Amino acid sequence: MTGRDGGAPLEPLGNTPVVILVRPQMAENIGTTARAMANGGLFHLRLVSPRDGWPQDRAWRTASGADRILEAATVHESVDDAIADLHHVYATCPRPRHIVKTVMTARGGAAELRAATERGLKVGLMFGPERAGLDNEDMARADALIRYPLNPTFMSLNLAQAVMIMAYEWWMAADATPPRTLMTNETHVATKGELENFVSHLVRELDGCGFLRNEQKRPGMVRNLRHFFTRGEVTEQELRTLHGVVRELAHPRRAED
Amino acid sequence: MTGRDGGAPLEPLGNTPVVILVRPQMAENIGTTARAMANGGLFHLRLVSPRDGWPQDRAWRTASGADRILEAATVHESVDDAIADLHHVYATCPRPRHIVKTVMTARGGAAELRAATERGLKVGLMFGPERAGLDNEDMARADALIRYPLNPTFMSLNLAQAVMIMAYEWWMAADATPPRTLMTNETHVATKGELENFVSHLVRELDGCGFLRNEQKRPGMVRNLRHFFTRGEVTEQELRTLHGVVRELAHPRRAED
Numbered sequence A, B: 001m002t003g004r005d006g007g008a009p010l011e012p013l014g015n016t017p018v019v020i021l022v023r024p025q026m027a028e029n030i031g032t033t034a035r036a037m038a039n040g041g042l043f044h045l046r047l048v049s050p051r052d053g054w055p056q057d058r059a060w061r062t063a064s065g066a067d068r069i070l071e072a073a074t075v076h077e078s079v080d081d082a083i084a085d086l087h088h089v090y091a092t093c094p095r096p097r098h099i100v101k102t103v104m105t106a107r108g109g110a111a112e113l114r115a116a117t118e119r120g121l122k123v124g125l126m127f128g129p130e131r132a133g134l135d136n137e138d139m140a141r142a143d144a145l146i147r148y149p150l151n152p153t154f155m156s157l158n159l160a161q162a163v164m165i166m167a168y169e170w171w172m173a174a175d176a177t178p179p180r181t182l183m184t185n186e187t188h189v190a191t192k193g194e195l196e197n198f199v200s201h202l203v204r205e206l207d208g209c210g211f212l213r214n215e216q217k218r219p220g221m222v223r224n225l226r227h228f229f230t231r232g233e234v235t236e237q238e239l240r241t242l243h244g245v246v247r248e249l250a251h252p253r254r255a256e257d
Helices: A027-039 A057-061 A069-072 A078-085 A106-118 A138-139 A159-172 A192-209 A218-227 A236-250 B026-041 B059-062 B067-072 B078-083 B107-118 B138-139 B159-172 B192-209 B220-230 B236-250
Strands: A017-022 A045-048 A074-076 A088-092 A101-104 A124-125 A145-147 A180-183 B017-021 B045-048 B074-076 B088-092 B101-104 B123-127 B144-145 B180-183
Touching: A017 A027, A017 A078, A027 A045, A027 A057, A027 A069, A027 A159, A027 B101, A045 A069, A057 A069, A069 A078, A069 B045, A074 B059, A078 A124, A101 A106, A106 A159, A124 A159, A124 B088, A159 B159, A180 B220, A192 A218, A192 A236, B017 B026, B017 B078, B017 B107, B026 B045, B026 B059, B026 B159, B026 B192, B045 B078, B059 B067, B074 B078, B078 B123, B088 B107, B101 B107, B107 B123, B107 B144, B107 B159, B123 B159, B192 B220
Parallel strands: A017 A045, A017 A124, A045 A074, A088 A124, A088 A145, A101 A145, B017 B045, B017 B123, B045 B074, B088 B123, B088 B144, B101 B144
Antiparallel strands: A101 B180, A180 B101
């Protein structure tokens, strides 16, 4: 699961949301936050009153190479200062109570963040301190709260996991990877002609060995084989292997030797 | 971000995917995996040849209370043994090379897992060892590979993050939370009548103080105020506050005293 893929340097990818950690306690969590951000293509990190000051070596040790995010991070005395130049700010919040506020899912929030950045607006994602979370004054400065729909009987995300889910949804909001594809590498998905060529070969050999000797059942048996071989995509290379399997089963080399 | 929400005990939620950790190295990662699973409503954990044996106290220490998942986990000598009773198995794989295989996104895979469980099939999600990942023999036993679309210049997920994303997508595949909603708690979204009542009050006071004295500009100014007050949802409680704001600004108590 781990490992740098490709050699391109980590750098800001266009206008991306700023991640604002409000009063973070553990420097390790600032490092794992940077790592999570990098996975989702986020780069800009702002720290509001980090408990142990900044910079901290421990952050670099847990960032898994997302050093440039930490190097570019800025420190702010207040939330107001950290968000002054932003147009929209969303705040993650596990259990908002007794307030009137827009609440979004991570996916819905990510879609709106994408739409806002495409309009040229600067946006931010605010995360609270590890234990207490954002306070009421922090939340009153956000345009909307983001609450992850997760198992209500066990909702326990650490800071980096919370950042990871938002970074993942941010990336997915612009991702066009097909949900299902056949990776064929050096070969290609077989054409119907290539498939039919194999099925004909198979049927010919099954006729030869007597497997299809019952003339009444023969059409149905052949159809069933066709149903099986059309259930999923098959590649040209796999058909060549299957041709070989049929050929060798029907005419064993050992017997011919 | 952290904290058990609600008091219901952690238990299997119907027919849910089995998580199979193949040759996991660190017991800590088995614990964080259980925590990630619990967040997404997954319960069934199988361990194939855990390096340091099983059980391990260190797993319980990192599970943040997902103990019942660890207590119910089973140990298997081989992948074949761990998946023998399952109908579909998907394997996560960061960089598959030189193989012909179905590759899915996490979201696409989660949707198919949901569809399969709704048909009554038992399904599994296979994750490889921390450093090496699944080997070629493991992958050949999976129906499809799942690859997360993430930043190709920095893809570095630890085991629990990889499990977290799949558990999150599993949960989301059946989640119906509206992407955006206004949490109103004790109040309600204002009706058009309640809003009009406030706008009328505001305009009356603005007429009174002379702000709308330019008869030619008056209709446009009132329309602009209406545009502002209809931009987002407003609650009945907020309108009451705004009524008070207008009343007090127009007729200050201090001046009346």
